[in-house]
Amino acid sequence: MLELTASSNENTIETKTKNIEIVFEEENNLSISIGIPSADKLKSSHCASIPIISLQEVCSRDPFNFNDIIVSELSNYKKKYDRFKDSPTFISKFAGLATLTGDLDTAEKILTQRSDNSKNIFLTQSLGNLFILKGDHRKALEVFSNPQLDKDVFSNLKIAYIKAKSNDKASTQKYLDRALAIDPSDYRTRMFSGAMHLNNGECEKAIRDFRVANEQKEDSSALHVNLAAAHWSLGHTKKAIKELNKAIAINPLNENAIIFYSDALFTLNEYDKPIKALEYFSKLDEKSEFVWERLARSYYFSNKYLKAKNALEKQIALCDDPSVWNNLGLVNWKLKDGKKAISYLYHSLDKSKSNPEKSSYPILNLAAILNEIGKHKECISFVDGFNGINSSDVGEDIKIKIYTQLLIALEATNKYEDLTSKIEILIDRRELKSDQSLMLLYIYKIYSDTVIKKSLAETCKSIDLILQLVDRNKKSFDKDDMKLIFNNICFSLIYFDKIKDAESHLHNIINHVHIDPFCTATFGLYKIKNGDLENGRKLYEEAVSLSPKINFKSKIRQRMYLEIGKYHLTMRDSSKAIKFLRQSLKENYGHHYAFDEAKYLLKLIS
């Protein structure tokens, strides 16, 4: 039995990409990070250069009155100024307190008041840090370029940091190398060096750096995220997950680690594993939309739709984005609330009108749902009216899915000519380039060549092309892809009585017989064509019972009666042939082309 693909089950919860931050200095006010692509992008790029609780808000409101305490201490220090103004320790502590209160000017004044201060390396470094805080990189560079630079790791790193900020890679490397030469075991230097290597695509070197850093400091969550990013880039998924587990165990509040962990596991189809970490984080910080949407995605793919809905509602409270409405539409569909689902998807579409990339998801989902509820005509006009499909902003994986929905709708409404011409247009246009998209397109082509055009030559050509795609993508096409491809190839070859040719491919679907209705039906057809009517019919009847939907059941039954009728015709038992051919005509949800074939045969007999 021919099988066409894509229903709303295939659609996915959209998540916004969040870059993984590679932190190479964790100090609060001097943290620097290089944004590198998300887990998904990293993997595909293979290390290319690259009322609500909110913890952040609670912390920013100074819940423990730290500011009062610091101001009070600062006042004490002011009293002691005359007595200790010559002591670098006093100056350092005093400036530190002023900095903590946010009074950077006072801090600068204290640090620069005495010319002797410039002779003290610690005070010099404090002043340099202060200039970085104030955003005055020119002055910071002046301060850090001290005469002791050949033995001062910290100043070299700070200069490297400033150079990195201004994208001066050569100078960054120069100062970083100097810091490494002074102390190759220094934690901060290794973190910085690792981040640079990772940014340059030198993942093995990055791992080496991070490992050295890890020897100095085992309890850094950021370090384990960095190691995970390097491993992930190299395709060491298990190692990456292990490092992310460590990062989250060390700091369950590390949003960067949790998001990376969730995305990494998602690409490995391990949907429920990150739930615990995501739940813990969202319990304490309800203001991370990235965490909410990942939690919703994990729930969704773990079939916990109600929880997914709650998570999305939390996310909507934070950001009224079309993608969230799209996701909410999908979840409501899963909760069998079609009305809400469609209304949310339309709402998402409405909000993303001007953005083809964003509107492509609700289009796809609406098309899938409309097909699923039998509103094929609405689906056709709806997809046809979406001009954005030609936009380069819409990813090819989404484009092919939308086209697939259109083809399903055309097929369901028996618009075979439109279907055939659409496939040909898409192939001619060469708009879809990935093998995955071409594979789906050629499956439709085989379908159209076989049952609509009934052209063996065209079918064989299409089969050759799809087999070439299989050859190229043995690793990337998954089990379901292979089943779909070979079931359609086998059906077409058997349909054209190319039994021997079909037999060379049947082993690819044998494991799906008795499990998958379409493969089971194809085997039924094979048996009938081989003269084993009884077993062929049994397999067809099993396929009917395996099929979850009435219309599919009807289509399989229609094909069964048609093939039994044809069998009796070849056995020259016209009365039995007429009986079964007539039965095939009674299937309400049958294919038109199959009706036509049955009618034609009946006409011939009479």
Next chain:
Amino acid sequence: MTTTRDLLISELSKIPTLNNRYTNVNCINYPPPPGEEKRGNFSLVFKAIDNTTGERVAIKFMDPDGTSDVYRIDCFKREPKIIKQLNGKKRCLQLIEELQKFNLEIITASGSKFPMPFEFFSTDWIEDDIDDYFLAKEDLSPIEKLKLFRLIVLAIEAIHNNYIFHRDLKPDNIRSDNKQGTLCAYVIDFGTAAQFDSKKILPGYSAQVGASLYSAPEAFLGFAGERGIAKITDFYALGCILYELFNKQLYFDVLINKNTNFLNTLSVLALELSRETSIENKLSAWETTLEKLKNTVKPPDYLEVGCSLPGSISDLITGLFENLIIFDFNKRLTDFDKIRRIVDTAILVLQNDKLAKKRNDQKRLFKENKIKNIKEKEDKLSSYQTKKGKLLC
């Protein structure tokens, strides 16, 4: 406008004797430096001479403009009672006179007079602060600093031995003198101190007790009011003090800047504890939350840039510091004997040049080997990558 506080200070400086006992009464914590407002303290401290002994004393009045908070007023009234428990005890501040009244004569606009009573008590005057050790420590040797730290430990141990827990320990609340020819440290200002067997002033009072830069995490979450925990908070302060003896930055400054998770963790704990009402449940919530977040609250490195701790004793002192500063009070070091033993060992190492050199050599050798090992591994990786002709990734 003249405040009651100004009036009191001015009157006390004018009168020949206070309650016929104290002369030369001068306020030492007011007025604040120019441009500053008076902050924090809820009392006025005066230096005076006790005519009965001729010794200098400290006289403490409740600041009349400071607060009307019942808790603070009760704390003030409790303070001499607590200090009295320490009378006759070695290394402890001595109470000179319990709570007394001084009647300030107020003249109204109409010219009529009425007395306004102010309560005060007096204690020993401990001559020296220990600021030099913390704010001008460049001039002091590590041995001198460790000896002072040992004296501070003894002073805190002395009050703990009498079941009194300070809860506001910081260098400003420790003073020293050399009266008997040997340096001795004393803990002063028992305004927020607690006695183990005393009742809480306000049973439901869960505000921060003695919140300062030296306060333990649990103090910010209302646990320092619990008698069983109050003792442990003093050890955290001791850890902060130890840090500041050899480092150029305040511990709190480094903590906030280096450990970005500190405030987050404190906030999470506050949130989890706020969901509980009984102390038992709060303690249980503390434990379960910290079990999950225990790795987020590691202290910053002791050996920061600018640290003057000699290499030969760095492992001893760093270890002690890490045990005192542990976030979870249940796991904090609270054994005075052990603390003293570690400090004594460190002093011995420093006094023994040979031993100090040996430990320094060991450290240097360890570091050299580590760097050699790193370089070897790096060379190996480079040659592997050269062999492959290109980087794998």
